[in-house]
Every structure is written in structure tokens, then in C-alpha cells.
Amino acid sequence: MSATWYECKVKYRKLDEATGTQKVKTEPFLVDAISYTEAESRITEEMQAYLSDSEEIKITNIKVANYAEIHPFENTDRWFKSRVSLIAYDEESGKERKTNMYLLVQANDVKEAYDNTIEVMKGTMGDYTIPAIAESPIVDVFPYFSGDENEVERIEKFNAAKNSVPLSSEMDETLELADVLAVAASEEEE
Structure with missing residues (x-):
């Protein structure tokens, strides 16, 4: 998601x-x-x-x-908008096609924003270029979840438990996290 x-x-x-x-x-x-x-x-x-x-x-x-991804970095204080052009080759026409996506990358200056964008794109299998990087006026970013490993793990358990618990007519479909985890734990004990 x-x-x-x-x-x-x-x-x-x-x-x-x-x-x-x-x-x-x-x-x-x-x-x-x-x-x-x-x-x-x-x-x-x-x-x-x-x-x-x-x-x-x-x-x-x-x-x-219109940001595809947000990438905070430690010891940085400004946000930069990086335009990354993904390059795909159309085998039928033999032409190169570029698709732009925008990343919001945290850095202290444009050079560091470029280096951080390269770092973020390291695992990309396809070809890409970085045609533009500009400082963003964004003051701060508030993600839904903090990224804390315990919180991520708790959410994953919640989703797994929610999907594994069959809903009956007596169970409310808007289950709370504690209810779902309690039902899942009781099933594991049995």
C-alpha cells in the first residue's frame, strides 16, 4: 500500500x-x-x-x-525535490521512453541532495537520470507511522491477525487491534 x-x-x-x-x-x-x-x-x-x-x-x-517517495536523512535540515526520469526502451518502436517521478529527499545542500538521491536509487534495476533537483519549500514532513521497528512490527501483526481471524455475524468488522491480537493469540494456544 x-x-x-x-x-x-x-x-x-x-x-x-x-x-x-x-x-x-x-x-x-x-x-x-x-x-x-x-x-x-x-x-x-x-x-x-x-x-x-x-x-x-x-x-x-x-x-x-506528487511525490512518489519521501526519504529523510539524519543530520539534515532542508527538503529537496528530485526529479528522476526512469528510462524504458520500447522494443516495438525502438524508441527510448522516459517516465518522471518525484522524490522528496532531505539534505543540507543541492550536492548532498544529489548524492542522497543516488543512494536512494541504488537498488534500481533500470536506467535513470536525475534531470533536476530544487530546494522544496516544505518545512516538515509528518508520516503516518514513525517508522519505528516496534510500531511497524505491531502493524504487521495486526494485519496478519486481522486477515487470519474469520469474521462471524457476532463479530464487529471494525475490530480493534487488541481484540484481533487477543483472538489470534487464543487460537494459537488451542
Whole structure:
């Protein structure tokens, strides 16, 4: 299942580090969500870390972002949009065909963004080129899951247990994680 990323433009008061004053800024953030409604809910929740209790935010725009993949790297502070052209050869016509995809890669400068894009594309079997890399205005990225191994493992167990438990008319189809795992564990013991 691939992630759907939503770019959310948020208007809020932010401390300007250069002058030390509060300024109203509109900045884009990226949120992994299932729908526009969930994206709005998640960005509102995530923005609470940037604000004090009395401050409010205004979401001015939400749109589906066209990123195929998001790649954070440690010790970096900016996001770059890398355009990668995948090259395929059409055997019938004998022509080369390029398909573009966009990656959001974290880096400190353009050269590092290029190196990180090469690192990400290392396992690619086909030919590709990187025709463009530009700094993205994205301030921060909020993935649905943190990528924590324990969390990923828990979700995989949940999905496996959910698929292995037959649903009867008495069981609610909206099972909670604990319910599914408890039923799966009791079946294993028997």
C-alpha cells in the first residue's frame, strides 16, 4: 500500500529568529493521510507542537502532493525535490521512453541532495537520470507511522491477525487491534 501525501499550507504565528518578533507565516507541510479530512485533522494535531495553547492556525490549502517517495536523512535540515526520469526502451518502436517521478529527499545542500538521491536509487534495476533537483519549500514532513521497528512490527501483526481471524455475524468488522491480537493469540494456544 503506497502512501498518499497531502501538502497542507498552514498560516500561523511564528517567531522570527532574526528579529525576535512574532510574524504571521504561511508555510507548506507534508502529511501522510487517507483523505483530505484526515489530512486536515492530522496537520492540526501536528501543528500543536509549533504553537502555544492560545495560538490558532488556519489551513489555507490542502492538495495531493506528487511525490512518489519521501526519504529523510539524519543530520539534515532542508527538503529537496528530485526529479528522476526512469528510462524504458520500447522494443516495438525502438524508441527510448522516459517516465518522471518525484522524490522528496532531505539534505543540507543541492550536492548532498544529489548524492542522497543516488543512494536512494541504488537498488534500481533500470536506467535513470536525475534531470533536476530544487530546494522544496516544505518545512516538515509528518508520516503516518514513525517508522519505528516496534510500531511497524505491531502493524504487521495486526494485519496478519486481522486477515487470519474469520469474521462471524457476532463479530464487529471494525475490530480493534487488541481484540484481533487477543483472538489470534487464543487460537494459537488451542
